[in-house]
Amino acid sequence: MIIDLKRCIGCNACTVTCKQAHGTAPGTFWCQVRASEEGTYPYATKKVLPTLCMHCENPTCVHVCPTGASYKREDGIVLVDSERCIGCRYCMAACPYEARTFDFGDRSGYFPEQEQTSYEAMMLEQHVKGTVSKCTFCHDKLEAGGMPACAQACPTHARVFGDLDSEELQALLKRGAYQARPDMRTNPSVYYLPK
């Protein structure tokens, strides 16, 4: 995936669509837009950084996982098998991108004053309390020929998903694309184009 920071307007459509697609619990964000402030008044600007699991080629989360619950598929997608995860959170400490979240067991739903909606209840059932989860690159959608929900929902096409070796993505990479924290030697599959 390539994320063009020039195009991103920080609208959080990706954040919301990810939560809709995966029905994650409150407080769990597989995909989000991190906002910070740069400069000082009157020249202060808002800086936005869309993030997700980088699906690293050399994933530290996989190396440290004691149970084999975190694993990398042949196609490079890094996943968590919740049936093997013991919830030790070592992978969360090891990931340099804070891409993982722990399920603390809060099932109060988005509107605690009312019961969970049937959609919430159905989706939350798929998440295992006490385990770690993260972005799956919507692998089920990919297998059906689609693309990740965040890339599909982005109104400015800031998130471009595809084969990094393809002509289209190679052309984009040549526009100064960079990876986050290259010093970590994780070789992320997600690149950023500078603002």
Place this chain on the structure above:
Amino acid sequence: MSNITDKQSRVALVVSLALGLVGLAAWLYQLSQGLQVTGLNNTLIWGLTIAVFFAIIAGGAGLLALCGLSEFLGFMTSEQRSRGIAFAIAAMIAGGILVIWDLGHPSQFFYLMTSFNFTSFSVLDFWFLSACIVVAVVYLIAASSGKPHRIIGAVALLLSVGIIVVEGILLANNSSHHLWASSMNVISFLSGAFLGGSALLAAIAPSRKRLFVVALIISALVTLAEVGTALVAGTDTARHTMQLVVAGPFAAYFYFQIIVGIIVSLVLALRTNRLGLAALTAILGLAAEKLWLLLAGETEIWGQAHHIGPLQVVQQFSYWPSLVEIGLTVGAIGIGVFLFLLLSRVVLRRPAVVVE
């Protein structure tokens, strides 16, 4: 140090068992509710229980190492050695229980035992700890005969040092956390084990008080070197992280370590002969040290990910253990004390503490 009577020993057994049951109840409650009943979140992922785990293992492994070393240097009587090994076994089992109680999904723990993924220092930690406990049990049985056992003592010494090094690297290999990835980390873990081991040794063998005092001074120096280097000569990130420790949300734990863990322990050891209490304050200080180390290191990634400075990090985070975490910790310690008293009665056939 006075003799503990049989009645006092029985009271201690009952109290420690009751504390163990409190821990068990806290764990069952946590299992039913999830870790939302702790003070942790997606950034502060390890708190009191893991800090105390590190401190208890440091004490247990440090004491076992000293028992092994004494086979060669002769600074413990065979009685003291047996007691030391029993104490070390109890501490390491209590540490093991505590780390299992900290897991989100312990029913799948079996996969840790069968994965043999030795790139994970958790797996290495598990096998080293298991090996340490097994060797210590064999050592205890052998040592109860009163004869020297140099080979098994040497094995126990090596495994004990090994587990401390593994735990130091377990944190240090999270290279995105500068605070943990520092080369000081393993040194700090080793000096912590020396402190924990010699504190427990002084409680068992008061004549070894000097070793405990030396360990307290070394531990203070290592901590000050760690903190001072980061503040004066560190990178921006290292300095900002250390500011969280000395003047930010985790300062309470840092000053607790310095005041209670070092100064109070030193005063108790030098000015009074209350070595049991001094050992307790030293180990509490050790746990406080591990706590600030964990918490400050954990916030680093958040700050980097959000491209913000330490001021905003300070506004974002604070950590106070919940009642459930306190219950878990007290419970595991209770189980450790119970095991020690039981081992003293069953294997050593004597009350828990003897006159020097």
